[in-house]
Amino acid sequence: SGVLTVVAGVYLLNSMVIQEAQRRVSLGLKTARAMLERRGDALGRAAAVIAQWLATRQSVRAESALLKALQERSGSDFLDIIDRSGAVVAAANECAVGLNLSASPLVQTALREGRMSTGVRIAPLPELAAESPELAAQAYIKVIETPRAKPGGPKEVREALIVEAVCPIIRAGGKVVGAVRLGTVLNRNYELVDFIRDNIFTFATYKGKQLGTVTIFLHDVRVATNVIGPDGERAIGTRVSAEVYEKVLGRGEVWIGPAFVVD
Numbered sequence: 001s002g003v004l005t006v007v008a009g010v011y012l013l014n015s016m017v018i019q020e021a022q023r024r025v026s027l028g029l030k031t032a033r034a035m036l037e038r039r040g041d042a043l044g045r046a047a048a049v050i051a052q053w054l055a056t057r058q059s060v061r062a063e064s065a066l067l068k069a070l071q072e073r074s075g076s077d078f079l080d081i082i083d084r085s086g087a088v089v090a091a092a093n094e095c096a097v098g099l100n101l102s103a104s105p106l107v108q109t110a111l112r113e114g115r116m117s118t119g120v121r122i123a124p125l126p127e128l129a130a131e132s133p134e135l136a137a138q139a140y141i142k143v144i145e146t147p148r149a150k151p152g153g154p155k156e157v158r159e160a161l162i163v164e165a166v167c168p169i170i171r172a173g174g175k176v177v178g179a180v181r182l183g184t185v186l187n188r189n190y191e192l193v194d195f196i197r198d199n200i201f202t203f204a205t206y207k208g209k210q211l212g213t214v215t216i217f218l219h220d221v222r223v224a225t226n227v228i229g230p231d232g233e234r235a236i237g238t239r240v241s242a243e244v245y246e247k248v249l250g251r252g253e254v255w256i257g258p259a260f261v262v263d
Contacts, residue, residue: 022256028200029254032214035196036163039184040118043165046074047180048116051167054081060089060169060178067092071182078131080181082107082166089178096131101181110166110179118165120186122218125158128185135160139187141237143221144229148260149239150246153220157237161186161218186216187223188236197226213261220245227262235262 050070054060060081071079071092081090086102101107109117129136139160143153164183168176186192193214201212215225220240229235240248241260247253 025256026254028212029256031200032196035199036120036192039192040120040163040165043074043076043163043182043184044116044118044167046070046076047165047167047182050079050182051169051180054169054178054180055171062090064090064092064094074182075184076182077135077185078181078183080131081169082111082179082181084111084176084178086111088181091131093132095133099127099130104164104166106164106166107179107181110168111176114168114170114174114176116165116167118163120161120163123160123162125160128160128162135185139185139223141187141221141223143239144235144237146239146262148241148243150220150242153239157187157218157221157223159218161216161223187218189216189224190226190234192216193224193226220249230263238262 054062060083062081067079067081067090071077078096079092080088080096080099080101082101083089086100086104086107088096088099088101091097091099102111104121106117106119106121109115125136125139128139139157141157143155143157162183162185164181166179166181169178169180171177184192193216197210197212197214200214201210204211209228210226213225213227215222215227217223217240222235222238222240225235227235227238229238239245244255244259247255
């Protein structure tokens, strides 16, 4: 009876610990998503203020230096002023002028429906390079062969994951004359993943490592992470394990449980 009591006690304790750990992981996932959405909301508020200001002017254009200052105040990576056709007519990054963004669903919503649109979208590198060569270089990632990843897969990432907000410029009478576009590139955005980690897990460590880590994936590739690889650097370009891939990307479910991560 003593042995049975010990075995039962250990089993119950382990079950309770594991259930609590998984409950915290589930809560952490929801918190992380809320923080990412909050970033989009902040961009939307900044875009709305700029759009209201431009609506009172004769022209929707503005000087690049002024837009650059507004971009820095908003904490975004780019700021574009778009005309009615979807073309960039002014930008904080001057090389973006002339870029056609009419194919973007967020831009279409702002120009056609006259309402704010925010979200996360995938942009091809040529589009980002037209916006800023530096941002395109930041977004490009060479994929690293990772144990237990799904066979095959890409050799490089030539797309950018972007948190974006587009607000219409509406003149008196309700006429939409253009839009303001703000965005943050998530590829190699260490500030965001570190901010999320620190707020979910605080600064707790276990055996010299952070107790928790946060990763943003583009498909199955880590594009922003504080997971540390075998070389001691951030594990950018490594891939998710095949079992997690099948459940999350294949079936659209949530993975909560032990998982192989890089090594």
